[in-house]
Amino acid sequence: MGFQLFAEGYQVNLQGNRQTGMGHTGAGLLMGASSMHFNPGALSLMKSKYDFSAGASGVFSKNTFQKKAPSVYEAKSDNPVGTPFYFYGATKLNDKLAMGLSVTSPYGNTLKWGDDWDGKYLIQDISLQAIFIQPTVAYQITDKLGIGVGFMAVSGSVDLNKALPVQYTDEQGNPMNAGVNISGNTWAFGFNAGIFYKVSDNFTAGLSYRSEVMVKLDGGDADFSVPGSLAGLYPDTKFDSELPLPSNITLGLGYQLNDKWLLAADLQYVGWSAYESLNFDFEAPSVPDSYNQRDFENTMIYRLGAEYSLNEKAQFRAGVYYDSTPISEDLLTPETPGTNKIGMSLGFGYKFTDKLSLDASLLYIHGEKREDGYAPSDFYGTYYTNAIIPGIGINYSF
Amino acid sequence: MIKKYTDHLLLMSLALGLWSCEPNVDTFVPSHGSADFTKFIAIGDSYTAGYTDGALGRRGQEESFSYILGKQLMYAGSESFNQPLVKSEASVGTTVLAENQNNGYFELKVVDGAFKPVPVLGDMGIFTESVYSANNQNFGVPGAKVTHLALEAPYPPYSTLNPFFKRFASTPEATVMGDALAAHPTFVSLWIGNNDVLGYALAGGEDDEITDVALFAGLIDQYAGAIAAGGAKAVMGNIPAIESIPYFNTVAYNVLPLDADKAAQLNAGYTKYNEGVDLYNSQVPENMQLPYISFQEGANALIIEDEDYPINGMRQIKTDEKLVLTLPSDKIANEGWGTMVPVPAEYVLDEEELEDIDVATKAYNTAIKATCEKYGFAMVDLNKKMEELSTTGLIIDGHRYTSQFVTGGVFSLDGIHATGRGSAIIANAFIDAINAKFNASVPRANINDYNTVEFP
Numbered sequence: 001m002g003f004q005l006f007a008e009g010y011q012v013n014l015q016g017n018r019q020t021g022m023g024h025t026g027a028g029l030l031m032g033a034s035s036m037h038f039n040p041g042a043l044s045l046m047k048s049k050y051d052f053s054a055g056a057s058g059v060f061s062k063n064t065f066q067k068k069a070p071s072v073y074e075a076k077s078d079n080p081v082g083t084p085f086y087f088y089g090a091t092k093l094n095d096k097l098a099m100g101l102s103v104t105s106p107y108g109n110t111l112k113w114g115d116d117w118d119g120k121y122l123i124q125d126i127s128l129q130a131i132f133i134q135p136t137v138a139y140q141i142t143d144k145l146g147i148g149v150g151f152m153a154v155s156g157s158v159d160l161n162k163a164l165p166v167q168y169t170d171e172q173g174n175p176m177n178a179g180v181n182i183s184g185n186t187w188a189f190g191f192n193a194g195i196f197y198k199v200s201d202n203f204t205a206g207l208s209y210r211s212e213v214m215v216k217l218d219g220g221d222a223d224f225s226v227p228g229s230l231a232g233l234y235p236d237t238k239f240d241s242e243l244p245l246p247s248n249i250t251l252g253l254g255y256q257l258n259d260k261w262l263l264a265a266d267l268q269y270v271g272w273s274a275y276e277s278l279n280f281d282f283e284a285p286s287v288p289d290s291y292n293q294r295d296f297e298n299t300m301i302y303r304l305g306a307e308y309s310l311n312e313k314a315q316f317r318a319g320v321y322y323d324s325t326p327i328s329e330d331l332l333t334p335e336t337p338g339t340n341k342i343g344m345s346l347g348f349g350y351k352f353t354d355k356l357s358l359d360a361s362l363l364y365i366h367g368e369k370r371e372d373g374y375a376p377s378d379f380y381g382t383y384y385t386n387a388i389i390p391g392i393g394i395n396y397s398f
Numbered sequence: 399m400i401k402k403y404t405d406h407l408l409l410m411s412l413a414l415g416l417w418s419c420e421p422n423v424d425t426f427v428p429s430h431g432s433a434d435f436t437k438f439i440a441i442g443d444s445y446t447a448g449y450t451d452g453a454l455g456r457r458g459q460e461e462s463f464s465y466i467l468g469k470q471l472m473y474a475g476s477e478s479f480n481q482p483l484v485k486s487e488a489s490v491g492t493t494v495l496a497e498n499q500n501n502g503y504f505e506l507k508v509v510d511g512a513f514k515p516v517p518v519l520g521d522m523g524i525f526t527e528s529v530y531s532a533n534n535q536n537f538g539v540p541g542a543k544v545t546h547l548a549l550e551a552p553y554p555p556y557s558t559l560n561p562f563f564k565r566f567a568s569t570p571e572a573t574v575m576g577d578a579l580a581a582h583p584t585f586v587s588l589w590i591g592n593n594d595v596l597g598y599a600l601a602g603g604e605d606d607e608i609t610d611v612a613l614f615a616g617l618i619d620q621y622a623g624a625i626a627a628g629g630a631k632a633v634m635g636n637i638p639a640i641e642s643i644p645y646f647n648t649v650a651y652n653v654l655p656l657d658a659d660k661a662a663q664l665n666a667g668y669t670k671y672n673e674g675v676d677l678y679n680s681q682v683p684e685n686m687q688l689p690y691i692s693f694q695e696g697a698n699a700l701i702i703e704d705e706d707y708p709i710n711g712m713r714q715i716k717t718d719e720k721l722v723l724t725l726p727s728d729k730i731a732n733e734g735w736g737t738m739v740p741v742p743a744e745y746v747l748d749e750e751e752l753e754d755i756d757v758a759t760k761a762y763n764t765a766i767k768a769t770c771e772k773y774g775f776a777m778v779d780l781n782k783k784m785e786e787l788s789t790t791g792l793i794i795d796g797h798r799y800t801s802q803f804v805t806g807g808v809f810s811l812d813g814i815h816a817t818g819r820g821s822a823i824i825a826n827a828f829i830d831a832i833n834a835k836f837n838a839s840v841p842r843a844n845i846n847d848y849n850t851v852e853f854p
Contacts, residue, residue: 069426
C-alpha cells in the first residue's frame with residue numbers, strides 16, 4: 001500500500017467517493033458516517049440508525065523531472081499504485097447522540113525515482129503512511145445544529161532510501177554506491193471537531209477542524225550500506241525524527257437548488273507551516289546528524305462540487321478544486337515535488353436498494369509545471385506531475 | 399440501466415487515462431551557437447589526457463574532462479571524439495618503483511588504521527604502444543608544458559623526450575601542435591600551462607624550473623594564432639593556483655604533535671642552535687632578527703632544511719609554507735624528521751618558492767586572458783573554480799565537493815589530477831564558458847554519472 005501526493009505536500013484527500021466525485025467537498029454536507037472525517041458535527045444529524053461506508057482509490061501518478069538547462073537529462077518516477085482507503089461505521093444511540101468509528105489514510109506519500117537517478121543523494125524512494133483510527137461522538141443540540149468531536153490515534157510509518165556519495169566494490173566484485181535506509185513506525189494522537197448548521201431547508205453550512213498530529217519517531221532504524229573501511233564510522237544505528245501531519249480548518253457550504261441539483265463549496269486551510277525541517281538525529285556519535293530545511297507555508301484549497309439526481313436511483317457528480325503548494329521557492333525537493341494543482345472529478349452514485357448504494361469517482365489531477373529546486377543541495381530542474389485516480393465505495397445503512 | 403452508466407464512466411475513464419498517461423514536457427534543444435563543433439580537438443597536458451590516480455589508463459581516458467566535453471559537444475554538432483586509448487587493461491605512471499618498473503593506478507588502502515593511496519605495478523608496455531591514428535582528437539600529453547607543444551631544433555623531438563606522446567605521435571619528429579592542427583579542427587580546447595609551474599612545485603622547488611613568463615605569453619599567442627588561422631574557434635583554460643591542489647594542502651606545517659616531555663627534550667637539544675641565533679641577532683639590525691627553534695606541547699612547526707639560512711641551514715617552517723603530499727609520514731614518526739632531522743628541501747615549498755610560483759601563475763593567467771580576448775576565444779576560469787573547491791566547496795546535485803584529499807570527491811589519489819567526477823565538474827566549467835561566449839546551448843554533463851574515489 002502506498003500513496004503518492006495528490007493533495008499538496010503529503011496530504012491525501014480521498015476520504016469518500018461521493019465527496020471525491022464532487023471535488024472532495026463535504027464539510028457543509030450531510031454525508032452520513034463519512035461526516036466523521038469531513039465534519040463530525042454533521043454526524044449528529046445522520047438520518048438512519050446505522051450507517052456503514054467503505055471504499056478505496058487507486059492512485060496512478062506520474063512525475064517527470066527535467067534537469068535545469070542546459071541539460072538533456074530527464075527522469076521519470078516509477079511510483080507504485082497507491083491505494084488509500086476509508087471505512088466508516090456509525091450509529092445513532094438516540095435522537096440526540098450519535099457515535100462511530102472511522103479508519104482513514106489522509107496522509108501519505110510514495111515516490112520512487114530509482115536507485116541510480118540523478119537526485120539519488122537527495123532521495124531514491126520514499127514511502128510515508130499514516131492510518132487514522134478515530135472514535136467519534138456527535139451531539140444534536142437542536143434539529144438544526146450539531147456538534148461532534150473525534151479522537152485520532154495515528155499509526156505512522158516511514159521507509160526511505162537515499163544514496164551516499166561513496167563508491168566501493170563489494171565482495172563479489174560489483175561496483176556499489178553507499179546508501180542509507182531509514183525506517184520506523186510509531187503512534188501519535190490528535191483530535192478533530194466540527195459544527196454543522198442547517199441554515200434553512202435547502203442551505204447547510206459546516207466548520208470542521210482537524211488538529212495537527214506531530215508524529216515523533218524515536219528509535220527508528222538507520223541501516224547504512226558502506227564500504228568496510230567506513231563501517232566503523234557508519235554503523236547501523238537508531239535515529240529520532242519527527243514529521244508533522246498539518247492541521248486543517250474547513251468551511252463548507254451546501255445548497256439544494258431543487259430536487260435535481262445539490263451544490264457544494266469548501267474552503268480548506270491547511271497548516272503546513274508546522275513543517276519547518278526534517279531532521280534525523282542519529283544515535284551513533286560518528287554519524288553526523290542531518291538537518292533539512294523545509295519551511296512549508298500554510299495553504300488554501302478551494303473546492304466546488306455538484307450532484308445531479310437523474311432519478312431515484314442514479315446520481316451524477318462533478319467537481320473541481322485548486323490546491324496551492326505549501327513549498328516555497330528554492331525549497332522544492334524531489335521527495336515531495338509539490339506544485340499548484342488543479343483537480344477535476346467526475347462521480348456516479350447508484351442506489352441498489354434503500355439500504356445499499358455504490359459510489360464511483362474519477363479524479364484527474366494536473367500539476368502545474370514547476371521550474372524550481374532545492375537550494376541547500378543545488379538540485380534544480382522542472383518537475384511535471386499528474387495523477388489519475390479511480391475510486392469505488394459502498395454504503396450500507398438501515 | 400446501471401450498465402449504461404458504467405459504460406459512460408468507462409469511456410470517460412479511458413479518455414482521461416489516455417490524456418494523462420505522461421505529463422507533456424518541453425524538451426531542451428541543444429545548439430552550437432556561433433561555434434562549429436563538427437571536429438573538436440583537445441590539446442593539453444595530463445588533465446586533457448585523462449591521467450588520474452597517478453597513472454594513465456583507459457579508465458581515466460574515458461572520464462577525462464576532454465572526453466566528457468567531447469561527448470557533450472556531440473549533442474551540438476560534433477561528430478566524434480576519438481582518443482589514443484591505452485590498449486592494455488592496466489595503467490602506467492611516472493614514479494619509478496624499481497628498475498624498469500613504474501607505478502600504475504593508486505588504490506586506496508587502510509594502512510596502520512589510516513587511509514593511504516598505494517600504487518599497483520604499472521604496465522611498462524603502455525609506453526611502447528603505437529596507437530597513432532589520423533582520426534585522433536585528443537592531444538593531451540601527460541607532463542607537457544607550453545614549451546613542449548611545438549618543440550623544435552635544437553631541442554630533440556618531443557616524442558623522444560615523452561613516451562606518452564610517442565604513443566600517438568604521427569612521426570618521431572612530430573610536434574603536438576603540428577599533429578593537432580593537421581586534424582583540421584573546427585573547435586579546440588587548449589588547457590596548457592599547469593606543468594609550467596607544477597613541475598617545479600612538485601619537486602619542492604629543487605628541480606625543474608618555472609617557465610619564463612614572456613616565453614609563456616609568446617607561445618600561447620603563437621598556438622592560439624595557429625588555431626585561429628585554421629578557421630577554428632577555441633576555449634582555453636587558465637591555471638589554478640597550486641594552493642588549491644591537495645598535493646600542497648594536505649600535510650600541515652605542524653603535522654607532528656608532541657607531549658610536554660618530548661618538547662622539553664627537543665628544546666634542550668637545540669640550546670646550541672639558539673645560542674647561534676642569539677649571536678647572529680646581536681650582529682644584525684632589528685628587521686633581520688631570526689627566531690629560536692622551540693617546541694611546545696601540542697602541534698609544532700616542523701624543522702626544515704633551508705640551504706641559505708644563516709644558522710646551520712635549517713629552521714622551523716613558517717605557517718604559510720607548504721609541505722608536499724609525498725612527505726614520508728613514517729620518517730616523521732620514526733626517524734625524527736622535522737624534529738631532530740630537518741625535512742629535506744624537496745618536500746618543502748618555502749615562502750620564496752611559493753612567491754615565484756604565484757607570480758608566474760598570475761602572469762600566465764593574464765597572458766591566457768589576453769590571448770582569449772585577442773582571438774575571440776572562450777576562457778574558463780579554472781583558477782576560480784579550484785579556489786572555490788578549496789575554500790567553500792561546491793554543492794552540486796545533492797553533494798558538497800571540496801578539494802580535500804581522498805574525501806573531497808574531486809581530486810584523485812595522486813592529489814593533483816581529477817577523479818571522473820572532478821573531470822565532469824571541469825568539463826561543465828568548459829561548457830558554461832563555451833555557452834556564454836558563443837551563445838550556444840551545449841548540455842552539461844551529469845556529474846553524478848561519473849566515478850569518484852573508490853573506498854576499500
